[in-house]
Amino acid sequence: MGAPQWPGDIFRALVDLGVRQVAYVPDAGHSRLLDLCAGEATMTMVPLTTEEEGMALLAGAWLGGQRGVLLMQSSGVGNCLNMLSLVRTCRFPLLVLVTMRGQEGEANPWQLPMGRITGDLLRLQEVFVHAVDDEARLGEVVGTAGEAVFAGPGAAAVLIAQSLVGVKTFED
Amino acid sequence: MNSTRAESYPLRRRRVVASLLADRGEMLVVAGLGTPAWDATAAGDHALTFPLWGAMGGAAMIGLGLALARPERRVLVITGDGEMLMGLGSLATIAVQAPANLAIAVLDNERYGETGMQATHTAHDVDMAGMAAAAGLPVTGTVESEAGLEAAMMALRGAGGPVFYTIKVRAEDLPLALPPRDGVELKGRFRAALLGQKA
Ligand SMILES: Cc1ncc(C[n+]2csc(CCOP(=O)(O)OP(=O)(O)O)c2C)c(N)n1
Ligand SMILES: [Mg+2]
Numbered sequence: 001m002g003a004p005q006w007p008g009d010i011f012r013a014l015v016d017l018g019v020r021q022v023a024y025v026p027d028a029g030h031s032r033l034l035d036l037c038a039g040e041a042t043m044t045m046v047p048l049t050t051e052e053e054g055m056a057l058l059a060g061a062w063l064g065g066q067r068g069v070l071l072m073q074s075s076g077v078g079n080c081l082n083m084l085s086l087v088r089t090c091r092f093p094l095l096v097l098v099t100m101r102g103q104e105g106e107a108n109p110w111q112l113p114m115g116r117i118t119g120d121l122l123r124l125q126e127v128f129v130h131a132v133d134d135e136a137r138l139g140e141v142v143g144t145a146g147e148a149v150f151a152g153p154g155a156a157a158v159l160i161a162q163s164l165v166g167v168k169t170f171e172d
Numbered sequence: 173m174n175s176t177r178a179e180s181y182p183l184r185r186r187r188v189v190a191s192l193l194a195d196r197g198e199m200l201v202v203a204g205l206g207t208p209a210w211d212a213t214a215a216g217d218h219a220l221t222f223p224l225w226g227a228m229g230g231a232a233m234i235g236l237g238l239a240l241a242r243p244e245r246r247v248l249v250i251t252g253d254g255e256m257l258m259g260l261g262s263l264a265t266i267a268v269q270a271p272a273n274l275a276i277a278v279l280d281n282e283r284y285g286e287t288g289m290q291a292t293h294t295a296h297d298v299d300m301a302g303m304a305a306a307a308g309l310p311v312t313g314t315v316e317s318e319a320g321l322e323a324a325m326m327a328l329r330g331a332g333g334p335v336f337y338t339i340k341v342r343a344e345d346l347p348l349a350l351p352p353r354d355g356v357e358l359k360g361r362f363r364a365a366l367l368g369q370k371a
Contacts, residue, residue, distance in 0.1 A: 056231075065366065
């Protein structure tokens with residue numbers, strides 16, 4: 001099996017959206033996309049110490065007239081809940097790409113609690129959730145979700161199914 | 173813990189903030205929730221000040237996003253010790269980006285003033301300017317009196333940064349000076365003033 005296409009598709013969607021600030025706490029599933037963004041001269045990579053920093057960062061970016069994206073794994077959504085009040089109260093645009101853990105085949109039980117409620121938590125804070133498990137659609141979904149986010153402005157998250165990201169087995 | 177010393181610190185926050193914001197020119201300002209936001213408003217409500225009513229721990233990161241987006245403009249974050257303590261990791265994130273145009277002033281009354289003057293960690297001598305220096309911010313310091321305040325203000329307003337200063341201010345109850353509460357309005361007026369009516 002060759003390298004999957006979808007990281008490149010998402011990358012092109014982000015370029016087309018005019019994304020300038022790429023904030024992230026890394027997840028293995030985001031590795032390829034992060035590499036592509038890091039190689040793009042128009043994008044500034046902003047590694048975070050915790051995911052909620054990214055929500056505040058991108059609010060500031062928008063105040064200054066720039067667009068951004070926030071990448072995290074599903075456990076990171078739990079770190080963001082209060083900062084989503086900033087996004088919601090001020091109607092800042094927010095585009096989040098979440099790689100899912102805690103779905104079928106998860107070998108780390110500590111990923112299960114957040115993985116099971118990731119979408120619900122986001123919806124409770126009025127983030128529009130697109131759960132995608134068809135890799136052929138990922139680029140298009142990120143593009144349309146992003147356009148809605150920046151035109152709205154509003155908040156959307158694209159949840160990338162664990163079946164696309166791969167399951168970590170914890171075996172040598 | 174020294175629970176009373178902050179009550180006799182000589183510097184008064186309203187005057188410090190008024191001087192920081194005097195003749196502010198093109199400067200963009202983020203004010204942390206609670207008393208710092210009231211201080212900034214007491215100095216004059218301004219479209220290019222983004223005062224927070226929440227987002228505790230996020231003020232410095234909002235400043236970072238803004239500083240990266242507008243490298244030609246000075247960005248000043250004015251916030252409280254409690255607010256900054258909730259976002260200490262952002263000092264590391266800011267050090268990595270190292271925007272020269274970003275400055276952070278922490279008004280350190282060693283209290284959670286807004287919630288009833290409970291002691292913060294700085295009352296126990298936690299040194300946030302030391303943490304900022306250890307993270308790698310190039311210009312940092314702590315000011316406790318009139319001596320050094322002028323130099324700190326100059327650095328906050330203009331030195332190549334990121335700049336981080338702790339300004340020890342008297343723990344005192346002050347009258348409220350409330351900015352608009354509507355976040356959509358605060359965002360809209362800021363973008364209109366900075367980016368023009370199209371924003
Ligand atoms: C997440 C969260 N926790 C707690 C609070 C309650 N709260 C509001 S202001 C504040 C204290 C802020 O203290 P500081 O930043 O030092 O400002 P001061 O009023 O002392 O200048 C607290 C704890 C909150 N608004 N949000
Ligand atoms: Mg305080």
